[in-house]
Amino acid sequence: MEKKISLLQTLATAGVFSAVSFWYGFMFGRESARKELADLIEDLRRGNDGAKKSS
Template identity: 75%
Template structure:
């Protein structure tokens, strides 16, 4: 009887560790993916802000917020 309960406990612990590791890797992969995507957006915005302003282009909605 003791052997079976240890085996069940071992299985549950292994599944818990696997779940935690899978969650961590998924979280880190998602964070890295978002960082790359936002990095591209930030670079695009920086390039557009470094260009001389054109008088025919209306300001973006973000500039209107106070």
């Protein structure tokens, strides 16, 4: 019986760790995309062409 509780605790801990890792990864990606979009909007406001920059 003790092994089942230990296994259950291990699975619960792994699940929580996975959820937290996913959340931080999602938020980091979202923030990165927001910064890139803000830079693109700023370039467009200045009249710079983004295609010239990447070529």
